[in-house]
Structure formats: structure tokens, C-alpha cells
Amino acid sequence: MDIDAGRQRAGAWAMRSEREQRRQDEQQAAQRVGATPAHPFSGLGNAAVARAMLARNPATFTPQGYEEAMAKKAEFMDILYRRRDYRPSTGRGNFDVTYDAKGGRLVVTVRCHFNFLGGSESDYPDADPEELAWDPKASAEWKTKFMELVSAKWSNTFTFHCTKPWWEDLKANVQIRFVEDSKDPHYDLNITKIPEDEERGSSVTAPKWWQDKGKTKFDSEDLRPHDKAAGTQRPAVHEAGHMLGLADEYPIKKGKKAKTAAHDLLVRTEFGHGVARKRDGRVMSNGEDIEPEHGVTFIEALRVVTMMKEWSFDAKPPTPVPTELIDGPLPKPKQDPLAPEGPEVAFA
Incomplete structure (x- = not known):
């Protein structure tokens, strides 16, 4: 009996040793073929996982910090932010700014x-006298159409997003309004009557730092499309961009010293690239395409008027706020039927 018992114990020990060796061999083989390691959060409860995820977020959650942020946000939203006669850092542009946080x-x-x-x-020796003179109806129509055209074209093109933790729902949709004001204007618009289908050339002169207003040179044909070298453009839309602080984006004329556009630095700061000087469909070149880069003077004004730098062209995901957390096992993840399966390891 003693001999048989000893043999049984020896056999059991050998089997355990064999199983242990096989387990070690399988682990080593799996490591060699790159088996997926366990998720760092596996085995943790829901509360622990939430705490770990919040720890990865730069805005670490604390009840006090969250309550303070919400209180400051409420105060911020109760204020209507205004800035009269704003001058962009581009050295161009002149306009009023109002930010309505609630709206x-x-x-x-x-x-x-x-x-x-x-x-x-x-200038037009073959023109009839009436082709060079404004009548009250024509001037009133031009004025109305100009304000409607440029206001609509430049509005609803840009929406800025707040990036402060827990303020991410704040937005600023840009609305542009060109309005008549003869007593205290930002610009004197000088509009010359020329014959129909003629072209004369238009321009905007920004006010100097000591001046209250700038001036423009338009003509009666600036509301209709003109054929340009690389597109079609209504000159009034292009010149409105100058009144809003932007510079030309088409190439410098031959013989003139090459220089970057006045809004180049703002574009580099926001987007990491400068302003391309070429003829294409962009509104400040030869077309009417308004690109994100054309909103840089507006986001600059928003930051100034709100005295807050945390504004962006891109929306930021909301900073997480933990709800009531209950510890327990993590739910078993569902297998993606299209996901590649792990390699099989065969043992002889």
C-alpha cells in the first residue's frame, strides 16, 4: 500500500508539473506572437474607472471647482459684451462688436x-449724361442692395466655440450688419455713377489711428458679377472684406515689393499656415468663397470684447462631469464581428 501510495503521489506531482510547464509554454508562445495585453482598467469598478478617466483629463474634477466654474459661467452669461469702433490688429477694418452669450x-x-x-x-466721353448721373430712386436702390448683399454674404459663415472646461456649450455665431449712419460712420462710401457694364476699380482706405473713419471708392456697377482672372466676383463683397479687416490675397503686382497679407499673422496663429498669395476663388482674391481663415478678425474681436482667450474655430468635447458612481464589475465588451481575431497557437 505504501508503495502504491507513493507511486500515486509521484504521478500526481508529475501531472501537475506537466500542466504548469504547459501553461508557462503557452504564455511564452502568446507573448511571442503579440497577444493583446489586458486593458489597464480591467478588474476595476465603475467608480474607479470614472476616477481614472477624469484623472486623464486636464480639467481634474472636484465638486468645488465645478461649482465655481458654473457660477462664473452664469455671471458671464448675464453680461452683454460691447466694443465700439473696434480696430483689428491687421491695421485694417473698423466696426462695432457685440457678443450676446445667451443668444x-x-x-x-x-x-x-x-x-x-x-x-x-x-472718363466716358461716349456716355449719355443720364448714364453719369444718379437719380434718387437709383441711389436708394443701390444703397439698400449693398447693405443686404454684403450683410448676407458675410453672415452665418463662422461659429466660434468656448473651450473653457464646462463652458463648451457657449457659442458665437457671427452676424454681420452693414447699416446706414450718416452722423457717426465707420466709413464714408463714395459711389460714382458709371455707364452700365463698365468697370472702374474699387478700393477701401482704412482709417489711421488718429482718424474716426475710413473711406471707400465704389461705383454703380459694383453690385453685379465681374469676370476676374480666376473667378467671378461682385466687387462690393470683396471690398466689404477690407472693411472687416482683411487684406488682398491675390499676388503682388510686378515691380512691387512682395509682402505678406495684413491678416497673415492671425491666420498663422489660428491655423498654423500663412495666407497664400494667388489668384483663385477666395473672396479676398478673385472669387467669393469665404474660408475659415477669413474669420480671424472676428475671433480676435470676440476674445478682446469678452476678455477671454478660450475661443476656437473648432468645438471641444464637453469636459466630463461624474454622476453618482456605483462600484461593480465592468460590463463585458461586445465582440466586433469585423474585428480581427487573435492568432491561434498550436502545441504538439
């Missing part, structure tokens, strides 16, 4: 004084 709107207002001028007979 989620950034209203940019350009006050315009319209001055209608008769055309020159020396």
Missing part, C-alpha cells in the same frame, strides 16, 4: 455714410 451671437456692425457722385465725362 450665442457675435454681431459685427459697420456703420456707413453713402455719398453718391456723378461720373466724369472725360
Whole structure:
């Protein structure tokens, strides 16, 4: 009996040793073929997982910090932020800014004084006199169409998002308003009457730092499309961009010193690249395409008027706020039927 018992114990020990050796061999083989390691959160309860995820977020959650942020946000939203006669850092542009946090709107207002001028007979010797003179109806129509055209074209193109933790739902949809104001304008608009289908060339002169207003040179044909080298453009839409603080983006004329666009630095700061100087469909070149880069003077104004730098062209995911946490096993993840399966290891 003693001999048989000894043999049984020896056999059991050998079997355990064999199983242990096989287990070690399987582990080593799995490591060699790159088996997926266990998830770092496996085995943790829901509360522990939530705490671990919050720890990875730069805005570490504390009840006191969250309550303070919400209180400051409520105070922020109770204020209507205004800035009159804002001048962008581009050295161009002149407008009023109002940010309504509750309404989620950034209203940019350009006050315009319209001055209608008769055309020159020396410039158009073959024109009839009435082609070079404004009548009250024509000037009133041009004024109305100009304000409607440029306001609509530049509005609802940009929406900025707050990036402060727990303030991510705050937005600023940009609304542009060109309005008439003869007493205190941002710009004097000088509009010359020229014959139909003629082209004269338009421009905007920004106000100097000591001046209250700038001035523009338009003509009666600036509301219709003009064929350009690389697109079609209504000059009024392009010139409105100058009144809002942007520079030309088409190439410098031959013989002139090459230089970057006035809004190049703002674009580099926001997007990591400069302003391309070429002829294409962009609104500040030869077309009417308004790109994200054309909103840099507006986001700059928003940061100034709110005295807050945490604004972005891109929305940020909401900072997590933990709800009531209950410890327990993590739910078993569902297998993706399209996911690749782990390699099989065969043993002889």
C-alpha cells in the first residue's frame, strides 16, 4: 500500500508539473506572437474607472471647482459684451462688436455714410449724361442692395466655440450688419455713377489711428458679377472684406515689393499656415468663397470684447462631469464581428 501510495503521489506531482510547464509554454508562445495585453482598467469598478478617466483629463474634477466654474459661467452669461469702433490688429477694418452669450451671437456692425457722385465725362466721353448721373430712386436702390448683399454674404459663415472646461456649450455665431449712419460712420462710401457694364476699380482706405473713419471708392456697377482672372466676383463683397479687416490675397503686382497679407499673422496663429498669395476663388482674391481663415478678425474681436482667450474655430468635447458612481464589475465588451481575431497557437 505504501508503495502504491507513493507511486500515486509521484504521478500526481508529475501531472501537475506537466500542466504548469504547459501553461508557462503557452504564455511564452502568446507573448511571442503579440497577444493583446489586458486593458489597464480591467478588474476595476465603475467608480474607479470614472476616477481614472477624469484623472486623464486636464480639467481634474472636484465638486468645488465645478461649482465655481458654473457660477462664473452664469455671471458671464448675464453680461452683454460691447466694443465700439473696434480696430483689428491687421491695421485694417473698423466696426462695432457685440457678443450676446445667451443668444450665442457675435454681431459685427459697420456703420456707413453713402455719398453718391456723378461720373466724369472725360472718363466716358461716349456716355449719355443720364448714364453719369444718379437719380434718387437709383441711389436708394443701390444703397439698400449693398447693405443686404454684403450683410448676407458675410453672415452665418463662422461659429466660434468656448473651450473653457464646462463652458463648451457657449457659442458665437457671427452676424454681420452693414447699416446706414450718416452722423457717426465707420466709413464714408463714395459711389460714382458709371455707364452700365463698365468697370472702374474699387478700393477701401482704412482709417489711421488718429482718424474716426475710413473711406471707400465704389461705383454703380459694383453690385453685379465681374469676370476676374480666376473667378467671378461682385466687387462690393470683396471690398466689404477690407472693411472687416482683411487684406488682398491675390499676388503682388510686378515691380512691387512682395509682402505678406495684413491678416497673415492671425491666420498663422489660428491655423498654423500663412495666407497664400494667388489668384483663385477666395473672396479676398478673385472669387467669393469665404474660408475659415477669413474669420480671424472676428475671433480676435470676440476674445478682446469678452476678455477671454478660450475661443476656437473648432468645438471641444464637453469636459466630463461624474454622476453618482456605483462600484461593480465592468460590463463585458461586445465582440466586433469585423474585428480581427487573435492568432491561434498550436502545441504538439
